[in-house]
Amino acid sequence: MAWAGKILRVNLTEGTCKSEPLNMEWANAYLGQRGLATKYLTEEIDPKVDPLSPENKMIMTTGPLTGTCASTAGRYSVVTKGALTGAIACSNSGGFFGNEMKNAGWDQIIFEGKSPKPVYLFIENDKAELLDASAHWGTSVWDTEEAIKHNHGDPQIRVASIGISGEKGVKYACVVNDMHRAAGRSGVGTVMGSKNLKAVAIRGTKGVSVKDPKRFVQATNDAKKVLAENAVTGEGLPAMGTQVLMNVINEVGALPTRNHRDSQFEGANDIGAEAMLKERESDGKPNLVTNAACFGCTIACGRISEIDRTHFSVAERPEYQIISGGLEYEAAWALGAATGINDIEALTFANFICNEQGLDPISFGATVGAAMEMFEDGVLTTKETGGIELTFGNAKALCDIAELTGRGEGFGAEIGLGSKLLCEKYGRPELSMTVKGQEFPAYDGRGIQGMGLTYATSNRGACHLRSYTVASEILGIPEKTDPLESDGKAGLVRAFQDATAVVDSSGMCVFTTFAWTLEDFAPQIDAACEGEWTVERLLEIGERIWNLERQFNLAAGFTGKDDNLPARLMKDAAKTGPAEGKTSGLDTMLPEYYEIRGWTPEGVPSNETLSRLGV
Amino acid sequence: MQMTLKLFASLAPFMPEGAKDNAVQIEVDEGTTINQVFDRYQVPHKMAHLVLINGIYIAPADRATRALVEGDAVAAWPPVAGG
Numbered sequence A: 001m002a003w004a005g006k007i008l009r010v011n012l013t014e015g016t017c018k019s020e021p022l023n024m025e026w027a028n029a030y031l032g033q034r035g036l037a038t039k040y041l042t043e044e045i046d047p048k049v050d051p052l053s054p055e056n057k058m059i060m061t062t063g064p065l066t067g068t069c070a071s072t073a074g075r076y077s078v079v080t081k082g083a084l085t086g087a088i089a090c091s092n093s094g095g096f097f098g099n100e101m102k103n104a105g106w107d108q109i110i111f112e113g114k115s116p117k118p119v120y121l122f123i124e125n126d127k128a129e130l131l132d133a134s135a136h137w138g139t140s141v142w143d144t145e146e147a148i149k150h151n152h153g154d155p156q157i158r159v160a161s162i163g164i165s166g167e168k169g170v171k172y173a174c175v176v177n178d179m180h181r182a183a184g185r186s187g188v189g190t191v192m193g194s195k196n197l198k199a200v201a202i203r204g205t206k207g208v209s210v211k212d213p214k215r216f217v218q219a220t221n222d223a224k225k226v227l228a229e230n231a232v233t234g235e236g237l238p239a240m241g242t243q244v245l246m247n248v249i250n251e252v253g254a255l256p257t258r259n260h261r262d263s264q265f266e267g268a269n270d271i272g273a274e275a276m277l278k279e280r281e282s283d284g285k286p287n288l289v290t291n292a293a294c295f296g297c298t299i300a301c302g303r304i305s306e307i308d309r310t311h312f313s314v315a316e317r318p319e320y321q322i323i324s325g326g327l328e329y330e331a332a333w334a335l336g337a338a339t340g341i342n343d344i345e346a347l348t349f350a351n352f353i354c355n356e357q358g359l360d361p362i363s364f365g366a367t368v369g370a371a372m373e374m375f376e377d378g379v380l381t382t383k384e385t386g387g388i389e390l391t392f393g394n395a396k397a398l399c400d401i402a403e404l405t406g407r408g409e410g411f412g413a414e415i416g417l418g419s420k421l422l423c424e425k426y427g428r429p430e431l432s433m434t435v436k437g438q439e440f441p442a443y444d445g446r447g448i449q450g451m452g453l454t455y456a457t458s459n460r461g462a463c464h465l466r467s468y469t470v471a472s473e474i475l476g477i478p479e480k481t482d483p484l485e486s487d488g489k490a491g492l493v494r495a496f497q498d499a500t501a502v503v504d505s506s507g508m509c510v511f512t513t514f515a516w517t518l519e520d521f522a523p524q525i526d527a528a529c530e531g532e533w534t535v536e537r538l539l540e541i542g543e544r545i546w547n548l549e550r551q552f553n554l555a556a557g558f559t560g561k562d563d564n565l566p567a568r569l570m571k572d573a574a575k576t577g578p579a580e581g582k583t584s585g586l587d588t589m590l591p592e593y594y595e596i597r598g599w600t601p602e603g604v605p606s607n608e609t610l611s612r613l614g615v
Numbered sequence B: 001m002q003m004t005l006k007l008f009a010s011l012a013p014f015m016p017e018g019a020k021d022n023a024v025q026i027e028v029d030e031g032t033t034i035n036q037v038f039d040r041y042q043v044p045h046k047m048a049h050l051v052l053i054n055g056i057y058i059a060p061a062d063r064a065t066r067a068l069v070e071g072d073a074v075a076a077w078p079p080v081a082g083g
């Protein structure tokens, strides 16, 4: 029936692991993964809890299709109250961990309380136990993963862990699985660290059953054909990866540069997909080694890279002269354009460190960008930075600060506060490019108007993956809209938000939506899950999830006033490119958005909306 | 007149000699259209999926008629996406 039907409840305070049946009524209303875990979280915690207190819970969650033969069906999410934001957090990851968890027979693992000492959870199918992690505490993600596999004598174990940054309370620590795949945003790894939980290691061999196997194979094959025949998912993404966007977004004038001071980066072509393919003068090799796929994925957008061995970052460091997870667009933007650095080898090194120590490269790079602006303004000096010349464009400074932040040491501990707290601490809150405490990703809301509304209304703080209207506004998927126009964006954002909530709850990857619509998801879900799963039902589930997340945030203390953008985007017009002279049209988009959502003018879901959706 | 041609991703191999960083300055006649520029460098029209003039999107239907002016920058990509 696709869902395993079982939840593992781990009480870290008491050191117990208990199995309990999945609430099928909730599964039918929220599908799985993001939606279902959010339902559990909202039922089980007070939204006002301190995210780093034992009263907060952390849920690792799969979708009904995770672990099946559907394309990209290896996804899992980490759902909790976010350490960075204090809002609902749901961070999604690929790799192979989600598949292993589902194949061990678990839909979700709910972690509660706080362990008195460092532990890791070890699962072998039905058997689950908490083991001593004191030998791993203080070590990186990479060392932890390797050591756990070695100690259990099983290289097929899949591990999700935190690095030193998560132990040290860096606010945007992530949970990294399979060495370089991450549940990246909102500080879910910080919550894990606060519970003294170093890692989760799983071996699962039970298989996943579906409602109608014959129809399921047919439906998933049909859907794979759509991916293969689509030029984006069949050719573009495997060949160039997400990094191909660097030049696109720069050309349309929406590449936030130097902490959003500019919206075009003169070094864009040095740090994008084309640069990753260029043969280096030193060794004749390109930065990119190959592409890679997560479990069961027929797209394979992942980047695997090797740093130039003569580059200053690794010349004396053989441990980093390796082949590992390379730059994706978001990471390259945050580490590069946001900091004004066009040295792709330095960005790749900083990205390796983010993977090794479990840092969200978006929040890290964006926070460094804000610190660089304060440094140039004289608010920060080498006295605060410990001697680091934190000027825009300084590649060496980026590499040094990445290592310090990864270990939560020196000025790295301050960068680990995130842009909002850092800028507030030094009296320049207006320089923090955040919404609800979370740093913007790689699109400027002045040049792509829908993204401004996307960030302002995202339930987990500024995020592109809650409603990726770039697909429509820039790439013309499913149909082209004008990125400079704010009219009509409220409806577009809402439609993307609801559909994405469904995809994030299914066990499949959101990148399929460059080719698939819900018309492609529905037959796969319907063949796998008990009951009848139509597009209409899925859309209602998406809307239900969105409203449930909103209710959590309102109960946590957020209001409509937090659906806002920094003054820089609202008042300072873009200086160059097609968006020159433009600010964000949020003021007109937001009231329309509330109305379309069935919310009050203050941004509160009306009783009618809530009762229609059964929230 | 002078204009800039930029070809990215799998269109890069269609760039003429002398191109640097996926861009090249070229000389064209007044009134030249985008499709005429593509034809000159054998860029298959179907592969030029996303086409911008000075960062502004140009729909496929307009590429045969829209006349370029001095200083325009035409940028083109095959079907691409990211996240």
Ligand code: SF4
Pocket: A072, A094, A095, A292, A293, A294, A295, A297, A298, A299, A300, A301, A302, A509, A510, A511, A512
């Ligand atoms: S499309 Fe990319 S991120 Fe998504 S599952 Fe495939 S390889 Fe992983």
